[in-house]
Amino acid sequence: MVQAAELPRNETGIATVISVLKQQLGDRLQTGQSIREQHAHTTTWIDNQPPDAVVFPQSAQEVSDIVKICATHDVPVIPFGTGTSLEGHVNAPAGGICMDLMQMNKVVAVHASDLSCVVQPGVTREDINTHLRDQGLFFPIDPGANASLGGMAATGASGTNAVRYGTMKDNVLALEAVMADGRVIRTAQRAKKTSAGYDLTRLLVGSEGTLGVITEITLRLQGIPEAISSARCSFPSVDAACQATMQVIQYGIPVARIELLDELQVKAVNAYSKLDLPEEPLLLLEFHGSEAGVAEQAEMFGAIAEEHGGSGYVFTTVAEERTKLWQARHDGYWASLQLRPGAQGISTDVCVPISRLADCVNAARERLDADGLMSPIVGHVGDGNFHCLLLIDENDQEEMDKAAAFVSWLSELAISMDGTCTGEHGIGQGKMPYLRKELGEATDFMQAIKIALDPQGILNPGKVV
């Protein structure tokens, strides 16, 4: 495990806050070790730093009350959704109170004619889509995990269909949030666009719980497309697959998903999911539109693929066949872990201008091989974003050091290509060393904003800046 820095603890304050909150919340405050550990960072190689207590508020008013009490006694507050973030976002390096928002799980309103809805932060991505299905609507952002929408907003999540529908930044119209002094604000009204003052909505989206606790989210929705077509195509090289992707984007084909699986990832899913895909780089695609529209898109992609040596191109609009086609991607994570049972999976997250994508993926593959590190690669390649899933024996210090050096090297490579160390996972604790390398003195102004909005530094301390 990688040890994240510990921060000074305010023992007296923490004890006082726990005793005050216990009286108010009863069983909705928990201090058992197991529940505390479950609410700290669990999903990567960053060490678990549990909070001192976990509380389960049920309203914005309760969130506000809890933040006010913590502010009075200078005690950290760490917002928590489903705990699926990857960079230590929910660790408590200075202890404090974890605020589990999953009991705030109401769909407050669906405004079907405005293509928007209002949800509490504990509603998950799958919850809202189940809720919306009968109305012919859906919320497009899909980061993989069935994450909470509050967590997705806080981390600025994106995922496989960001290439068409954008990220959370593009799909949150307004937020209600509890600020560090306990005041409840709304960042915007519900109109589709606004120029009213500074964009607090997009400042809070992606602020990872360090500027406010999100208590309500107004989301943009999409109509379920008339037709969905899925496709897959093998390529002789990562380079060829990336070139084809670039052309898709340049031609403005409104592809809904375009995912790369490299050769090792394809081998992994063949073994895990009993598939017999050619063990070559693979692109998986999805097209949304009218019947005629998706047929046209699929045809255009076919021509591009052919130009770049694509083979085995198949596409279908039949739901079961679509599911089967995408199985290789959906099973990807578990299939990868089976390449080396018992290993810890560590995901990188760089994103570069698409013209540099093939260079970046190829360089990553070369270095992985040279270092003897096992790692399939998958990518949201339409956005220039890809993940290496390093499969590491945590007890082998030399391997751990190599992996850490690789993550560092790749982050800096992406930055040198005018890209970012994090396309979608966020900074958390894990990427803090790279933020200043990437953005230089801009980081000072992020810090100034943090100090202005949270002068005591109680909101999710030790993250982002």
Next chain:
Amino acid sequence: MVQAAELPRNETGIATVISVLKQQLGDRLQTGQSIREQHAHTTTWIDNQPPDAVVFPQSAQEVSDIVKICATHDVPVIPFGTGTSLEGHVNAPAGGICMDLMQMNKVVAVHASDLSCVVQPGVTREDINTHLRDQGLFFPIDPGANASLGGMAATGASGTNAVRYGTMKDNVLALEAVMADGRVIRTAQRAKKTSAGYDLTRLLVGSEGTLGVITEITLRLQGIPEAISSARCSFPSVDAACQATMQVIQYGIPVARIELLDELQVKAVNAYSKLDLPEEPLLLLEFHGSEAGVAEQAEMFGAIAEEHGGSGYVFTTVAEERTKLWQARHDGYWASLQLRPGAQGISTDVCVPISRLADCVNAARERLDADGLMSPIVGHVGDGNFHCLLLIDENDQEEMDKAAAFVSWLSELAISMDGTCTGEHGIGQGKMPYLRKELGEATDFMQAIKIALDPQGILNPGKVV
């Protein structure tokens, strides 16, 4: 004219800064009355508050030097592009230095394969599109005026095709900006998406020059569509036109523009442009896509229009005919002014959830008629945004008072409908009274950000917050 509040002037500081800058910039510092007045607010009923001098920097380094000198002597800096903003954004209520950025007009780079480009702030919307045309690319945001891209970024501009391509917030990938202490920062790298820290890009976009001076903009571009189809259709009522628009949005028809002209606006363009459109509410549309795609969209719209009593529906893909079709919109502003020669045009800018659009437009029309105010209405109705262009005799105080009362009433009506007092024009000086009504205590946190990033308050003082 409406008098905007004057702020205290730092006479000594201003005199010192002018003498220091004069030495450095020579003729690129001007103090003539006419040039100063041209660089203050000119386009609406808000009174002209000229700066004490206008400077013409030619590089980010010069901008930084100027800001540093102004910071040392506590003197306001007001960034200026083409001066087409509408809410007093470029007035100098405390005097100071206007920084005209139009000599920074280079296209720094076009990254065609990444669908992005980098420009200096003085490049205009038409400049960049001329520059890009040969490469099959365009920048979609069109606020009407041939505004500078720096100004468009600073004010978060949008316009007629935001319904498809979004606003500046969605189309700026990164900024270089000079902050209040003169430091030059970059807000993001050039990757298509990023989760690296707080979103300074979108904080600066729409901050109206109050948080930093934009010195370089990285823009997202679009491929010029294979086919463009324009269409128009008359409707028996504003309500019917709005209902048709709502259905277009709900069906997910990817319309590129959908503009409403009310009956009075149609009368105005008939007279001005010698057209013979039926004097009924009119929708003008544009569809972008493949040949088959635009045909399908036009056909779908035809069916929707018929359902809502639409008549005289015509569409075409032929360039000259498209231009003719849209003439009614392009001539709209000048045609309106001819309804009452000599009158001052004052544009409102509310935006509401689209389900409330017909209610809001109808209420506005009723009140205009009851008050005896002459005002055509045009709307970017796909976004729920519309403008009343009040035609006012500035010398008639009673009429001016009525107009002011109308603007105030409409802003509050939109806010009560969960909308905003400004969909795209921004706050400037003119909308400051409504920001707190709209967003309550969120305004305090905007102020906190302003103070954190510009503690002396030298950047465009007296605007936004």
